[in-house]
Every structure is written in C-alpha cells, then in structure tokens.
Amino acid sequence: MGNNKINIVITDDHKLFRKGIIALLEDFDFIGEINEASNGKELLELLSVIKILPDIIFLDLRMPVMDGVEAQQKIRELYPGIKVIILTMEDDEQFILHLISEGVNGYLLKNADPVEMEQAILKVYEKGFYFSEDISSLVLKNLNKKEKAETIFNPDFSERELQVLKLICKEYTNAEIAETFDVSIRTAEGYRQKLVEKTGAKNIAGLVVLALKHKWVTI
Numbered sequence: 001m002g003n004n005k006i007n008i009v010i011t012d013d014h015k016l017f018r019k020g021i022i023a024l025l026e027d028f029d030f031i032g033e034i035n036e037a038s039n040g041k042e043l044l045e046l047l048s049v050i051k052i053l054p055d056i057i058f059l060d061l062r063m064p065v066m067d068g069v070e071a072q073q074k075i076r077e078l079y080p081g082i083k084v085i086i087l088t089m090e091d092d093e094q095f096i097l098h099l100i101s102e103g104v105n106g107y108l109l110k111n112a113d114p115v116e117m118e119q120a121i122l123k124v125y126e127k128g129f130y131f132s133e134d135i136s137s138l139v140l141k142n143l144n145k146k147e148k149a150e151t152i153f154n155p156d157f158s159e160r161e162l163q164v165l166k167l168i169c170k171e172y173t174n175a176e177i178a179e180t181f182d183v184s185i186r187t188a189e190g191y192r193q194k195l196v197e198k199t200g201a202k203n204i205a206g207l208v209v210l211a212l213k214h215k216w217v218t219i
Contacts, residue, residue, distance in 0.1 A: 006031055009058070056084070058108075078219065085104070088109065103206060120132075127173055154216070
C-alpha cells in the first residue's frame, strides 16, 4: 500500500453506529479522510460534491429513502472505481450470492471485531475482495448445492490465465502476481482485467466466486 491513505465513507441510518465505526477507523494509521451518510440518496449527493472520492464505501443494506442494494447499483454505474463493502446483519446466503454477483467487493457482518474490519479494508483495497470465513463457508456451501443443477461454463482460458486465476483466488495482489511471473504490474493488471471480461464477472470478487463455482481452479 505504500504511504497511500485509504479514504472511507460510512453509510448507515443509525448515527450512533456510524460514529462508533468512525471512532474505530480513526485508530487505524492507514485511514485517510472519513465521511458519512445516513442513506443511499445522501451518499450519492455526497459523492457528487466531495473533492476526493473515497476508495471504499461501507454500505448498510436496510436504510430509508434509498437502501444499500439500490445505492450499490448506482455506485457501480456512476463510480465503478470505488470499492463497496456491505456492512450488515443480513447473513442469508442467497442474498449474499446475489450481491456478490452484482459487484460488491466485500461482505462484513456488523458483529465483526475491529481486527476483522481492518483486514477487510486492507484486503479490499489491495486485492479487490474480502469475505469473512463465515461468509465464505456460506457461499461455498451454496455453490456446492447448486453445482449439479446448473450448466458448467468453461471459458477458453490459456495456461497463463489459469495460473493467474489461481493466484487471484489465493488473494495475490497485482504486485505479487507480477513478481511470480517476472512481468510488470501493468501486465498483471491486464491479466486480471482480461479474466474479468472473459468470464463476464463484474469485478474480482465475482471472478473468484465464478472460479470456485465452476471449479476452474483448485486452491
């Protein structure tokens, strides 16, 4: 991450909860500017006027005026470079899978401890996705149940693309992938982008879920 600070927006309709998260984030030395919004509409208004766009948005799902699902769709459309971590008590596996397929970068339950929140921020910022062990278990269980019912989709991957995909699923950063294959970071970024495009995934988190679902790689 170097000396870069990570800018955050907390979006939740409970003011005390927002203030508690902000107080927690202020203890992390890698956090830069922190802003807050009480619902999706207020978040979009903030993004339209803010001088420096956030790197990551923490987004609650159940909010008045505009909920997190609709806000996430708008963010993907208007600000595709911003990463979104859902912060909620909703642990329904079907809902989680749907949100991942819609392009969220991470999913964190509100009962997570500070260490996990720190890990989630760093992994989403550096690697593009984060799911807790509990959420990952739910996702994998659901994928295994659906495996027989769905048609297996197999893109025509090159050997190098499969190698890169395996490293992505192991949470390698672009820099680590570049070092592994002795290529530039820009080339590593190109591999990742091509994999996203070839599979139809909306981002790296979606790519990982597809890779596990269709067993393109084993990790």
